[in-house]
Amino acid sequence: MRTVSNRHHRDPRRRIALADRYDVIVVGAGLAGTAASYLLAKAGLNVICIERGDEPGTKNVMGGVLYRQPTEKVIPGWWREAPVERPIVEERLWLITPDSLVQAGFKSLRYAEEPFNAFTVLRVKFDKWFADQATAAGALVITNTVVEDVIRENGRIVGVRTGREDGDVYANVVIAADGVNSLLSKKAGLHGELPPNRVALAVKEIVNLPREKIEDRFLLNANEGATIEIFGDSTIGMLGYGFIYTNRDSLSVGVGALLSDFIRKGVNPNDLMERFKTHPMIRRLLEGGESKEYMAHLIPEGGAAAMPPVSTDGMLVVGDAAGMSNAIYREGSNLALISAKLAAQAVMEAHEQGDYSVRTLSRYNALLDESFIMKDLHLYSRTSRFFQRNSEFLELYPEMLADAAHELLSVNSVPKQDKQRKIMRRLLARRRPWKLVRDAVGALRSLT
Amino acid sequence: MASTETTFNLRAPAHGARVEEKLYNVRFKTDEDQSHLIVLDPQMCARCTDKPCTIFCPVNVYTWELKDQRISVGYEKCVECGACRIGCPYFNIEWRYPKGGFGVQYKNG
Ligand SMILES: Cc1cc2nc3c(=O)[nH]c(=O)nc-3n(C[C@H](O)[C@H](O)[C@H](O)COP(=O)(O)OP(=O)(O)OC[C@H]3O[C@@H](n4cnc5c(N)ncnc54)[C@H](O)[C@@H]3O)c2cc1C
Ligand code: SF4
Ligand code: SF4
Numbered sequence: 001m002r003t004v005s006n007r008h009h010r011d012p013r014r015r016i017a018l019a020d021r022y023d024v025i026v027v028g029a030g031l032a033g034t035a036a037s038y039l040l041a042k043a044g045l046n047v048i049c050i051e052r053g054d055e056p057g058t059k060n061v062m063g064g065v066l067y068r069q070p071t072e073k074v075i076p077g078w079w080r081e082a083p084v085e086r087p088i089v090e091e092r093l094w095l096i097t098p099d100s101l102v103q104a105g106f107k108s109l110r111y112a113e114e115p116f117n118a119f120t121v122l123r124v125k126f127d128k129w130f131a132d133q134a135t136a137a138g139a140l141v142i143t144n145t146v147v148e149d150v151i152r153e154n155g156r157i158v159g160v161r162t163g164r165e166d167g168d169v170y171a172n173v174v175i176a177a178d179g180v181n182s183l184l185s186k187k188a189g190l191h192g193e194l195p196p197n198r199v200a201l202a203v204k205e206i207v208n209l210p211r212e213k214i215e216d217r218f219l220l221n222a223n224e225g226a227t228i229e230i231f232g233d234s235t236i237g238m239l240g241y242g243f244i245y246t247n248r249d250s251l252s253v254g255v256g257a258l259l260s261d262f263i264r265k266g267v268n269p270n271d272l273m274e275r276f277k278t279h280p281m282i283r284r285l286l287e288g289g290e291s292k293e294y295m296a297h298l299i300p301e302g303g304a305a306a307m308p309p310v311s312t313d314g315m316l317v318v319g320d321a322a323g324m325s326n327a328i329y330r331e332g333s334n335l336a337l338i339s340a341k342l343a344a345q346a347v348m349e350a351h352e353q354g355d356y357s358v359r360t361l362s363r364y365n366a367l368l369d370e371s372f373i374m375k376d377l378h379l380y381s382r383t384s385r386f387f388q389r390n391s392e393f394l395e396l397y398p399e400m401l402a403d404a405a406h407e408l409l410s411v412n413s414v415p416k417q418d419k420q421r422k423i424m425r426r427l428l429a430r431r432r433p434w435k436l437v438r439d440a441v442g443a444l445r446s447l448t
Numbered sequence: 449m450a451s452t453e454t455t456f457n458l459r460a461p462a463h464g465a466r467v468e469e470k471l472y473n474v475r476f477k478t479d480e481d482q483s484h485l486i487v488l489d490p491q492m493c494a495r496c497t498d499k500p501c502t503i504f505c506p507v508n509v510y511t512w513e514l515k516d517q518r519i520s521v522g523y524e525k526c527v528e529c530g531a532c533r534i535g536c537p538y539f540n541i542e543w544r545y546p547k548g549g550f551g552v553q554y555k556n557g
Contacts, residue, residue: 052545054477058553059528123557144549163548181530183545194534201531203506205470206556250556259535262504269506274464293556294470296506296529 022048024347025160025171026139027147027184029056031333032319033177034130034141035074035340036347041139043348048169049131049139050162052146057127060179061204061297062333064120064245064252065227070334073341075133082129085120085247086225087112090218094230094281100402101281112224120225120245120252122206149187150174150315156357157188157314172356173347174315177340180298182321190317191308196263197388198306200240200299200327202256203269205277206247207289214246217285223248229330232398234276238265239387239394242276243330244285251289253277258301258388269296299332300325303380310368311361316343324373326380335373342367379448386446390439397439400427467507471525479550483523485509485532486542490518493540501532501541527552 024040026033029051037049053059065088071078079087089112092105111117131141151159151168159170176184180199185191211222218226225246234242240257255269255276262269273294277286300306300323307323310316318324319336326335346364350356368374387393404423408416427436487493494517501510507525510532512518528551533543545551 052548054549054553057557058555059551060557061554062557124554125556127557146545146548181533193539196535199531199534201504201506201529259504259531262531263498263500263535266498266500266503268503268508270467270470270508271464278464291465291470291473293473293554294467294507295474295554295557296527296531298530298534 020169022046022169022171023351024173024175025050025169026175026177027160028177028179029131029141030060030127030177030179030319032336032340034127034134035337036175036177036318036344037139037141038074038134038137039341039344040347041134041137045351047139049134049141050145050147051141051143054144055128056131056141056143057124060123060127061295062123063243063254063330064122065118065330066121067118067334068116070337074337079116079119083125085122086223087116088118088120088227089224090226092226092228094228095398095401096230096232096234096279096281097399097402098233099280100406102398102401102405120247122247147184150184155313157312173350175343176315176317176321177319178321180300180320185308185317185321188312188315190312197258197260198302199259200256200301201259201262201269202254202297202299203273204252204254204295205273206292207251207253207286208249208292209251209289211249218246231394233279235394237391237395238262238267239391250292251286253286256299299327301327302384304374304377305381311358311364313358314356316346316361316364318343324377326376328383338371339368339373342371383446386442390442396430400430471507475553475555476524477550477553478524479546483521484544484546485521485523485526487519487521488540488542492538493519496538501536504535505532
């Protein structure tokens with residue numbers, strides 16, 4: 001093992017001495033990285049968290065729904081202090097066709113009061129606040145610094161090489177929290193490049209609107225928020241969906257789909273966004289709004305089957321870097337935070353035992369397996385495989401549903417039984433009975 | 449020879465905002481010295497029929513220069529999503545992060 005060195009060098013921007021040895025190096029000050037840094041520093045470990053952005057958050061994009069309960073597993077009562085936009089009181093699900101809309105939703109006044117269920121956030125603001133909490137807990141968060149590689153000694157990872165001069169930093173363990181692109185876990189040899197059907201590409205815009213307009217258009221009381229997830233014509237048959245979430249004075253508007261589908265269909269993401277924003281079912285919600293920022297980001301896809309090994313000698317992988325995302329349930333932030341918490345727990349145990357081999361660190365794998373994370377991600381593997389194989393779900397079924405609703409709800413002096421027969425005939429003309437049954441069973445099995 | 453036109457025929461908007469306009473609102477700190485994106489083999493691009501990077505890049509960093517028969521790389525507008533690294537069918541793009549503190553600096557996220 002390498003002995004502790006007292007060599008220091010000056011950080012040119014922050015004017016802080018950067019020791020070259022820590023208990024833990026965390027790469028990335030996103031949700032997972034900051035959570036791990038906060039918890040480990042609080043437990044008394046010597047932690048450095050290295051972020052490539054000029055501030056924590058400025059590289060990060062999220063639709064914006066952050067869940068109250070999982071975030072409390074890191075900082076109880078966080079939402080009283082943190083910069084949140086609006087608590088979510090209503091969630092809507094839309095299926096759209098070029099000229100119709102079928103919708104479902106849930107609204108509850110219980111969500112408008114403590115303890116709340118979820119809040120919209122803007123990551124640039126939130127991540128900065130979150131990193132400040134880690135700093136206050138004793139972690140050293142440094143920005144403007146890219147981690148370029150891992151450093152190995154005798155086969156195990158003992159530190160990282162950064163883009164700074166004299167930028168080698170050593171620790172007992174490295175936590176890779178570097179997000180979906182995770183070049184670090186690739187450098188560590190944990191996996192190769194992701195194939196294009198294992199990531200979704202999403203674009204997002206901030207559309208400014210006055211508060212009262214937002215509250216009127218979304219039927220909200222002052223300061224309450226709503227979400228809409230929009231499937232069907234929003235992605236012109238690609239596997240993905242669009243969303244609109246309410247912030248205080250703006251809407252987060254986004255649309256995303258598998259990268260492989262963008263390639264297959266030859267679709268440009270900005271064209272898709274423009275088409276989404278001007279869709280007849282959506283345009284009026286955004287009318288008069290001013291587009292303030294345009295962003296793009298990847299989302300890991302494929303669930304457990306697509307994950308790299310999450311522990312190795314001297315390193316753990318958390319959050320998006322480990323492929324933890326459950327897009328149909330709009331979950332990612334919670335998986336990042338909870339996986340970071342479990343990784344921190346495994347590191348604390350390794351620290352107590354003074355043993356950072358994969359044998360001890362793989363306690364993290366066991367903790368993940370026991371938690372909802374791996375259970376949900378195994379299920380999500382099935383779900384995403386099913387929908388990738390049956391992409392007609394995203395085009396055909398919304399259309400058939402809208403068609404049926406149109407038939408039933410059009411008052412035209414036709415007896416209801418005739419209408420039902422007509423709907424069935426039209427359905428069967430587009431899909432054979434055994435196919436319909438197979439679709440229904442398949443979809444149910446993939447979701448449960 | 450493949451053309452630079454996107455094959456995607458939008459049923460919608462004639463008045464859609466171009467990404468170049470949207471980028472006026474996005475903050476960047478550009479590394480004037482070097483590109484973090486490098487096309488490795490220009491010959492490969494000439495042979496690449498669909499040139500998907502010119503279509504799926506959300507900010508149109510890549511354009512096919514018909515005259516010079518090569519891809520030009522407007523790295524200064526890259527928002528670092530990573531799609532081209534994964535989506536180039538020939539792994540012909542060497543993809544790095546910009547130097548620490550450089551590149552896109554979102555204001556909202
Ligand atoms: C459009 C979109 C909408 C989403 N909506 C939701 C939602 O509503 N709710 C939800 O729960 N989830 C949502 N997600 C998913 C969620 O954003 C992610 O799961 C979550 O951000 C993952 O957190 P993370 O800490 O693992 O990674 P990130 O938040 O990506 O953090 C990674 C950090 O590492 C830094 N970094 C990377 N490489 C290096 C390096 N080499 N050196 C130094 N620093 C580095 C990055 O700059 C970044 O700060 C959404 C994602 C997208 C793209
Ligand atoms: S996709 Fe790759 S090979 Fe094809 S044009 Fe783009 S960079 Fe060249
Ligand atoms: S990383 Fe994303 S934004 Fe940058 S060039 Fe590649 S596809 Fe375009």
